[in-house]
Amino acid sequence: MSRSSLLRSQHVPSSGVDTTLRTRRGAPQLVNSPLDYAYDGTFEGLLTVLFTVYERKAAPNSIQPIGAVQGGLFAQPVEVETDEAAANRVWKGLLQYMDAEARTRLFHTFLSEQPDRELVIFRYADLAMRAGRDISEHYADDNVRRVQRLAQQMYREKHRMEAFVRFEKTQDGLFHASIEPDFDVLPLIAAHFTKRYADQRWLIYDRRRHYGLYYDLHRTDIVQFDAGTMPQRSTAVSATVLDEREPLYKLLWQAYFDHVNIPERKNLKLHRRHMPLRYWKYLSEKQPREQRFEPIRNKRPVQPGGPALEAGAADGE
Structure with a gap:
């Protein structure tokens, strides 16, 4: 899959097109025999497939990335070459049948990596075009419910990634x-980290999908590595790559986390709900402590039935 096209596709909505929702004539009838379609796995490629479906007037039996095509015994899938002009036309045209927020949910559905995401997106768009209006609240339809549910899951994962990313500084700054992450959320968090950390170079690497975001103080780009070139754990490169002060920063962060914790209010069930276990291996505060935690002894003693003493009064000062 072309990751750079995914990052660019976020900016397609700001194309200067009138975003006022209008009712239009429905989509053309798909009167020809259904076909299997194959595309390059990019979002623009999928939009080109949607354009081809109505151009050929042939509904899809399946829409699959070329590398994962499972053709039939007698029929070969139609390979659709990505056409950015056609993809742009489809993306802009969807605003005639849905608002910008509903259209964005289709992009989020694509990033969810569900096995049948392509058909879900096609059915949602086709239903909207045949209705000639926005269908985002038409929850009687299974595809509308799925798009809504996947968009909610993507938003939750995006929010967690923005909160749980922990950076480590290397020797070269x-x-x-x-x-x-469970879903491909890097294209969704790029703007957040570019704005928040605009004064430093950073790299966020998705180990499951073998690509990352790199910011060089000027722009954010997609970078890709071979699966075997990255260590399994970030701590595996600490001795040779990390800045010499990074272990101290980690220790300070762990000390802060321990001291703001209130043992009497410990609730592991609630804690794991807000911070699932699958994220812990990359969180500094969840790593084994290099030194035993000792609470700060700065609480004033209290006499039974009396007011709190001054800080040094209990020692006879």
Whole structure:
């Protein structure tokens, strides 16, 4: 899959097209025999497939990335070459049948990596075009419910990644972080980290999908590595790559986390709900402590039935 096209596709909505929702004539009837379609796995490629479906007037039996095509015994899938002009036309045209937020949910559905995401997106778009209006609240339809549910899951994963990313500084001043999200959320968090950390070079690497975001103080780009070139854990490169002060920063962060914790209010069930276990291996505060935690002894003693003493009064000062 072309990752750079995914990053660019976020900016397609700001194309200067009138975003006012209008009712239009429905989509053309798909009167020809259904076909199997294959595309290059990019979002633009999928939009080109949608254009081809109505051009050929042949509904899809399946829409699959070329590398994962499972053809029939007698029929070969139609390979659709990505056409950015056609993809742009489809993306802009969807605004005639849905608002910008509903259209964005289709992009989020694509990033969810569900096995049948292509057909879900086609059915949702086709239903909207045949209705000639927005269908985002038509929850009687299974595809509308799925798009809504997947968009909610993507938003939750995006929010967690923005909160749980932990950077480590290398000797050359690069801040790097490793993540393994359930969904392909890097295109969704790029703008957040570019704006928040605009004064430092950083790399966020998705180990599950073997690509990352790199910011060089000027722009954010997609970078890709071979699966075997990255260590399994970020700590595996600490001795040779990390800045010499990074272990101290990690220790300070762990100390802060321990001291703001209130043992009497410990609730592991709630804690794991807000911070699932699958994220812990990349969180500094969840790593084994190099030194035993000792609470700060700065609480004033209290006499039974009396007010709190001054800080040194209990010692006879």
